[in-house]
Amino acid sequence: MSRTITYPRSRTGASGALGLVALAAAGLYLGYKGSRRSEPAPAVYIDDAPRRTARGARDSRRARGQAVVGRSVTINKTPREVYDFWRDFGNLARFMENIEAVSTVGEVTSWTVAAPLGRSVTILSRVTEDRPGEVIAWASTAQSDIETRGRVRFREAPGGRGTHVEAVIAYTPPGGAIGRLAAGLFQLAPEVQARRDLKRLKALMETGEIPTNSNRKAA
Amino acid sequence: MRALTYHGAHDVRVDTVPDPEIVNPRDAILEITSTAICGSDLHLYDGVIPGLMGGDILGHEFMGRVVETGPGSTLKKGQRVVVPFTISCGQCFHCLKQQFSACDNSNPAEKQDLTEPLFGHALSGLFGFSHLAGGYPGGQAEYVRVPYSDVGPIVIPEGMEDDEVLFLSDILPTGWMAAENAEIEPGDTVAVWGAGPVGLFAVQSARIMGAERVIAIDHHPRRLELARQMGAEVIDYSRTHVLEALREMTGGIGPDAVIDAVGMESHGFAPDSILDSAKQTVGLGADAPHALRMAIMACRKGGRVSMPGVYGGFADKFPLGALMQKGLQLRTGQTHVQKYTHDLLRRIQEGQIDTTFLISHRLSLEDAPTGYRNFKDKQDEWTKVVLKPGMAAAA
Numbered sequence: 097m098s099r100t101i102t103y104p105r106s107r108t109g110a111s112g113a114l115g116l117v118a119l120a121a122a123g124l125y126l127g128y129k130g131s132r133r134s135e136p137a138p139a140v141y142i143d144d145a146p147r148r149t150a151r152g153a154r155d156s157r158r159a160r161g162q163a164v165v166g167r168s169v170t171i172n173k174t175p176r177e178v179y180d181f182w183r184d185f186g187n188l189a190r191f192m193e194n195i196e197a198v199s200t201v202g203e204v205t206s207w208t209v210a211a212p213l214g215r216s217v218t219i220l221s222r223v224t225e226d227r228p229g230e231v232i233a234w235a236s237t238a239q240s241d242i243e244t245r246g247r248v249r250f251r252e253a254p255g256g257r258g259t260h261v262e263a264v265i266a267y268t269p270p271g272g273a274i275g276r277l278a279a280g281l282f283q284l285a286p287e288v289q290a291r292r293d294l295k296r297l298k299a300l301m302e303t304g305e306i307p308t309n310s311n312r313k314a315a
Numbered sequence: 316m317r318a319l320t321y322h323g324a325h326d327v328r329v330d331t332v333p334d335p336e337i338v339n340p341r342d343a344i345l346e347i348t349s350t351a352i353c354g355s356d357l358h359l360y361d362g363v364i365p366g367l368m369g370g371d372i373l374g375h376e377f378m379g380r381v382v383e384t385g386p387g388s389t390l391k392k393g394q395r396v397v398v399p400f401t402i403s404c405g406q407c408f409h410c411l412k413q414q415f416s417a418c419d420n421s422n423p424a425e426k427q428d429l430t431e432p433l434f435g436h437a438l439s440g441l442f443g444f445s446h447l448a449g450g451y452p453g454g455q456a457e458y459v460r461v462p463y464s465d466v467g468p469i470v471i472p473e474g475m476e477d478d479e480v481l482f483l484s485d486i487l488p489t490g491w492m493a494a495e496n497a498e499i500e501p502g503d504t505v506a507v508w509g510a511g512p513v514g515l516f517a518v519q520s521a522r523i524m525g526a527e528r529v530i531a532i533d534h535h536p537r538r539l540e541l542a543r544q545m546g547a548e549v550i551d552y553s554r555t556h557v558l559e560a561l562r563e564m565t566g567g568i569g570p571d572a573v574i575d576a577v578g579m580e581s582h583g584f585a586p587d588s589i590l591d592s593a594k595q596t597v598g599l600g601a602d603a604p605h606a607l608r609m610a611i612m613a614c615r616k617g618g619r620v621s622m623p624g625v626y627g628g629f630a631d632k633f634p635l636g637a638l639m640q641k642g643l644q645l646r647t648g649q650t651h652v653q654k655y656t657h658d659l660l661r662r663i664q665e666g667q668i669d670t671t672f673l674i675s676h677r678l679s680l681e682d683a684p685t686g687y688r689n690f691k692d693k694q695d696e697w698t699k700v701v702l703k704p705g706m707a708a709a710a
Binding site for chain 2: 193292293296299304305307310312313
């Protein structure tokens, strides 16, 4: 038996990232339901939190062995300003610690990502959704070293605080030598890396510079 | 340049290190003319605050002359400025609300990994402190790099002495905000625990804000005498039961507002050290929460608790019931220095506030290790040490 869980689209930030993976897994759903003692339990209990914050295996992407990294930050700029900055992919190397180079030829963008031992991994991606001021989504191509999909949403933050930026990235490390390399791709926990990168983006956009405690310019 | 650097517990030295240079567009470089040793520097000195690394330059109370500016700085070469110890970008949500010490951008992202799990949010950057607060090189040096120099530094008019304005960098605004957080009303009685620099400035500020009586609590005779000079009545806790005394001195009502200017900084910031020191410390650490606990017990019903003292972790036996049942308000936080500097500079110029009374010793930068040792070991006599990089070292 298989059963599809439907997530409401409104207000659940990560539900926008559903394009990342197909949802299914009746077993997971039943396991989840079975763990709840209260009754009558709703047939499908869904709260308003992003799916990546779920306890246990409710996030079916994780259950399928995919790594999911998601993080949000509020930036005191308009959604269009943040979108425009992000959409110029060359800017991403300015605030993402691991990205060494970005180049776009036609519809395919090539990302050179730093890996341990001075090596690097190449990710080739194609934009799958592009709504100015709202969303950019991308997916790796078959020629990419790593299978990955991602999506970043830009929404007006309440209270005139600028833009709520939410980035969700899912990836499946492949097997083989490349896979081993990719497994060590993030020298930090991916959540930590995501937070650092988004905080740097925020600092760069709000203050025009990325803070450093260094007393000297990099050699 | 020469700079006071950390080498380990009770081991600070004046070393020759590379001069700072402009790194980011909004930076400025200052030539330091005066820089003080703060009580919180002593906790760094004791080696109890984690996230300090060998070779780190200490110092977060400093002023100097602008010698170099980045293209985004609004300062001009030759200007004399005092620099807030909190580093603030001026453009994030918090800075725009004047919550400068909550700045979201000044602490480099790669320095925020520990504080988010510990406090729920990353801290702002601070000069000369732990790497948890950014690890920014401090001002006990000949030169310092000042980030966001268009936001923090306040320009000092020529003709004013360094000693008159140096404490705008930290302890004067900290004492002022402590009194402001006590929401003093005319006729109030305010009790202040700790007659150190912050407590003494809180006494002075509370008087200016209209407190009719201020009662200072400490055990160092010289510090209590300074509090008296500021217009406070004093209690020596080594000779008097403080709670009983406050009750009897206020006709049973209790102080309308209480200020804890003691804190427990020495407990540090890392989760393991917090719990360890809470369990292990019997001396200073056990005294510090004791002061806050007493303050809450002493405070009158419906009164205000102001907590400028620095805390880093979890408190044992915190009197939550007294807080709730008496309907107290609790306000605290690192000082939003930039919010207060202009107003306080004006009050100094008008003669309403004097800060020079506090300084007990002026030393050359080369003699800074002596200053640390004595500031720690002879607290009664050494109330405040100011280092002058331009001064010749003692023989």
